[in-house]
Amino acid sequence: MEFERIFANNKKWVADKLEKDPSYFDKLSEGQQPEFLYIGCSDSRVTAEDLMGLQPGEVFIHRNVANLVISTDNNVNAVIQFAVEFLKVKYIIVCGHYECGGIKAALHPSDMGQLNSWLQTLRDVYRLHRAELDGIEDERELFDRLVELNVQEQCMNIVKIDHVQRAWYKTGYPKVYGWVFDVRTGNLKDLNLDIEKVYGEIRSIYDLKPE
Numbered sequence: 186m187e188f189e190r191i192f193a194n195n196k197k198w199v200a201d202k203l204e205k206d207p208s209y210f211d212k213l214s215e216g217q218q219p220e221f222l223y224i225g226c227s228d229s230r231v232t233a234e235d236l237m238g239l240q241p242g243e244v245f246i247h248r249n250v251a252n253l254v255i256s257t258d259n260n261v262n263a264v265i266q267f268a269v270e271f272l273k274v275k276y277i278i279v280c281g282h283y284e285c286g287g288i289k290a291a292l293h294p295s296d297m298g299q300l301n302s303w304l305q306t307l308r309d310v311y312r313l314h315r316a317e318l319d320g321i322e323d324e325r326e327l328f329d330r331l332v333e334l335n336v337q338e339q340c341m342n343i344v345k346i347d348h349v350q351r352a353w354y355k356t357g358y359p360k361v362y363g364w365v366f367d368v369r370t371g372n373l374k375d376l377n378l379d380i381e382k383v384y385g386e387i388r389s390i391y392d393l394k395p396e
């Protein structure tokens with residue numbers, strides 16, 4: 186049974202950790218001070234710590250379908266607030282990935298029940314960037330570009346948040362970065378988005394001018 190394999194794996198993992206450092210779990214239980222908040226897709230192929238080569242304690246993680254930051258989503262908002270106000274993370278990363286099923290579903294509209302409203306956010310990203318996207322003939326190129334533009338828009342959604350603005354005005358952090366994981370090659374790609382510049386262009390609309 187698959188469960189048995191998992192618990193056996195866990196026993197081996199604990200033994201490996203303790204062999205290298207007998208106080209490993211004592212240290213881990215003292216608390217966490219991650220510098221990164223990672224917001225990625227729930228896709229089982231995109232493994233967060235593994236692809237970044239980071240260890241437990243180094244990155245705070247939130248994953249959902251197509252790595253969305255929706256202003257009315259209590260879950261993602263709680264994660265971001267906790268990370269920024271209490272953990273004081275310096276960097277927030279939105280990491281999309283090529284071959285994302287959410288992106289593909291959004292570009293091929295069909296009735297998917299509960300998922301409809303979630304995927305609508307991706308269709309809004311498509312609408313916002315329609316002039317560019319409709320000029321792309323190759324379907325894979327089109328999917329890939331929507332993956333990238335979605336990352337950019339979700340980064341924007343982070344800087345629109347009141348407590349993120351408050352922290353940024355006070356300390357210059359968090360800084361927001363957009364990445365894409367390429368499941369075809371395993372490579373992580375920095376989109377080199379200049380979030381502060383892009384946000385600067387819409388600042389007059391979204392800036393809450395916090396004290």
Ligand code: CO
Pocket residue numbers: 226227228250251282284285286287288
């Ligand atoms: Co995905």
